[in-house]
Amino acid sequence: MRxxxxxxxxxVAETAxxxxxxxxxxRALEAGKPGTSxxxxxxxxxxxxxxxxxxxxxxxxxxxxxxxxxRRPAGKLAPGVIGEAERDF
Numbered sequence: 772m773r774x775x776x777x778x779x780x781x782x783v784a785e786t787a788x789x790x791x792x793x794x795x796x797x798r799a800l801e802a803g804k805p806g807t808s809x810x811x812x813x814x815x816x817x818x819x820x821x822x823x824x825x826x827x828x829x830x831x832x833x834x835x836x837x838x839x840x841x842r843r844p845a846g847k848l849a850p851g852v853i854g855e856a857e858r859d860f
Contacts, residue, residue: 773801775819790814 776786787797800807816822
């Protein structure tokens with residue numbers, strides 16, 4: 772991220788302003804701190820014209836990449852959803 776910012780001759784404050792975040796948050800992103808928002812990371816990639824590189828970090832599942840919907844069998848709940856039978860205890 773820093774290399775892209777320096778290449779464009781933007782200051783930390785200018786870059787943070789373009790991304791609607793604080794300079795401290797931008798510095799954390801440049802430093803690779805794990806608590807930084809993935810949304811901000813994706814927005815920064817978009818700003819620098821590198822959004823496609825996000826696919827190398829988190830590739831889309833095969834079902835989504837081929838524009839096919841992944842279907843569940845009828846009557847089966849989505850993962851993580853608690854059914855009515857499980858709520859009665």
